[in-house]
Amino acid sequence: MTFENWCQSMHYDLLTNIRQNAYSDTLIYDTFFGMRAKDSILDRPTRPTKQNPEERETRLLPLDFTGTAGEFFRIWIVNITLTILTLGIYGAWAKVRTRRYFHVNTLLDGQAFDYLARPGTILKGHLIVAGAILLINFSNRFFPLTGFALSIAAWCSVPYLLYKAHRFKLRNSAYRNIRFHFTGGLREAYKAYAIFPLAALFSLIFYMLPVISGTSIKPEPGAAPNIIIIMLSVVLSLVLLAVYPYFAFLHRRYFHENMAYGKTAGSFRGKAKPFYGIYASAVFMMLAAFFFGGLLIGMSAGLIAHLVIESGQISKTGIMGITLFSFISFALLFTLVRQYIYSGTFNYAWKHTRLGPVEFDVSLKARDLAWIRFTNILAIVLSVGLLIPWAKVRRARYIITSTVVSFSGDMDAFEADTVYDEGAVGDTAADFFDLDFGW
Amino acid sequence: MVTTYHGTYFDGKSSRAHEVTFTIGGKALSIRGEIVCEDFDLGHCTLEPALGNTCRTLYTPGGGRLDTPDRDAFFPLEETGGDAGMFRLIHFLESRWTAAFGAVAITVLLILVFSIKGIPYLAEAAAFSLPEEVVNALGRRALEQADRFFLDPSELDEDEHLRIQALVDQFVSESGLPEPRALVFRKSPFGPNAFALPGYTVVLTDELVSFVEGDEELLGVVAHELAHMKMRHAARTLLQGTGVFIMVSVLLGDVTSITAAAGTLPALLLKSRYSREFEQEADAIASQWMQAAGYGVEPMIAFLTRLENKDLRTGGPEFLSTHPSVENRISDLRKLAE
Known part of the structure; x- marks a missing residue:
């Protein structure tokens, strides 16, 4: 059933794309080279302001993480066992315990964060999302037209789900018993998350036009390729590439400028330009790596071809070796580039975010993140999954302890806002498809 | 017998941390601090389940939050069974390596049976x-x-x-x-x-x-x-x-x-x-x-x-x-x- 597999992987790719488009991979373009941004809070004087003697000195408070891999392993395995034994129902409680573990072990100024979502709400979200996924899967197989309509509907709801997910995530996070919340509107969510995927979809339809209109993708013998279509496709792809960093910036801004802590609203003074710098460097890194990598693989392939001619037989190990080598080097390259973009945009966005008297300095480094990601995958595969908790704690610890909060004023002076309840459907969907910031 | 515990209290209205002492006698919880003087019925409070080595947290009916490093302070709430009692058992399992190894064995067994x-x-x-x-x-x-x-x-x-x-x-x-x-x-x-x-x-x-x-x-x-x-x-x-x-x-x-x-x-x-x-x-x-x-x-x-x-x-x-x-x-x- 090759075709079914193809459909599945296509479906999966589309979801992965939504995820990547929706959240760009965040952090700061200068950290890769180990430099610090000019306006870093760490470089600013920490003298008390003369004009206002009441105001305290600016304090630099690093975030601390106290979770350990062993402790989290035990929570994780008990979670999994109980989830299986209850046929998935305990999954909602497991999720709350896991998230709460990471929140409660994150300390700022000696006080822990807290996670307050109710498992009942998450269970409801789980049931709705599981029902929707099964319905879409079932329809795709047996009633393709209905399935297609449902998939379109699911696609259109992604910005709404992200909007709900932001609200749920922040509303249920608290520090010093004051909850965070999200003030962004639904219209802005569609502006930030829907326009680019829509443009990408249109260009995809354009590329697929010959297939959709019924002509086969099998090349007709002797048929000349349509130059105009090819040119238009190239132009379209370049335009998409050129606007992508701007949308990555919109995604970040949507979250950061709408964050609020109690009655204290957040603000974001980031610009789109640095995002272009980050993505341009990423593209440059990819091109350079493709060039040298291609050269290397071409040379070894040539060597093998030479050996084949000499000995007259195909060397299976040689071909396996080259395939494995190329696969690992490209996996490494993509990990590095992804983490480079993530660290660059993430660092930049947090450095330009203010929450009243609070400012942030995040100094993630792409090579550290890539190393952590790559060794984590290796460890997970080699341990048949048993090191998943270790990998999660390790990455969380790195990201959390790379964050410094600068604070001028009175830590006791924040006020709470009115608390309301949030549904968990968006959160569940976003979590399931990993539409996540991971802060 | 009434024992006095130390803790930190946040009233839920401001971010201020109050260093407090509190006592639990029967169903009555009294929290006392420099400017805090609150009394609650334990039956109306929500106890967060114990999690790892972190401090225990209790939410009071008015939205206040009481943290204490003393993990057994709220035992009277847990011994009555119900949700709190169930989570005490889960936390007990999560705290022991023997339980973790048992859980690994059960999980592997269930996955094998289910997949095969x-x-x-x-x-x-x-x-x-x-x-x-x-x-x-x-x-x-x-x-x-x-x-x-x-x-x-x-x-x-x-x-x-x-x-x-x-x-x-x-x-x-x-x-x-x-x-x-x-x-x-x-x-x-x-x-x-x-x-x-x-x-x-x-x-x-x-x-x-x-x-x-x-x-x-x-x-x-x-x-x-x-x-x-x-x-x-x-x-x-x-x-x-x-x-x-x-x-x-x-x-x-x-x-x-x-x-x-x-x-x-x-x-x-x-x-x-x-x-x-x-x-x-x-x-x-x-x-x-x-x-x-x-x-x-x-x-x-x-x-x-x-x-x-x-x-x-x-x-x-x-x-x-x-x-x-x-x-x-x-x-x-x-x-x-x-």
């Missing part, structure tokens, strides 16, 4: 309860898509088609199969191949027809594919795939992150294992039909042997493959023939 017995059993039950029309529709759709993407019309003579169809019809009546099956002929870029689509359609490629030596070999291949259809292997493969997907999702909680990436390899191994089991089953049933029709298993063995000799692909190890190795298939066939 549970999923195939459920998929089989579901596949055989699908109405005939649905199965036929699945097969028609799959053939349409295959035609669009990689199959070309057959270039063999119409007479050859009719001859092979007649041969298969005769074989079907000889071996006691209930209905005649329609064959579909196509040209394929992937060389000699035959596949069964759901709903009684066997696709034969031109390359296969010219590759086999003698009609008996061709009948062996058709019998194998007919056996796939009789057992509804195609539909069961789809359903088992869904089952594996659900199991991995429940275990890992998502489908796209790093942990789910780790889930793809075991899922792949499991699906290849299912596929090999179906191939074995199809070989077994086909060999019975071949013997009933008087051809014996030798044509099937001859075909497999020649297919392997022709095949120059860099074949991976058997546990990664969708088909059992040819040696194993041949030795199984010989055993069945005895």
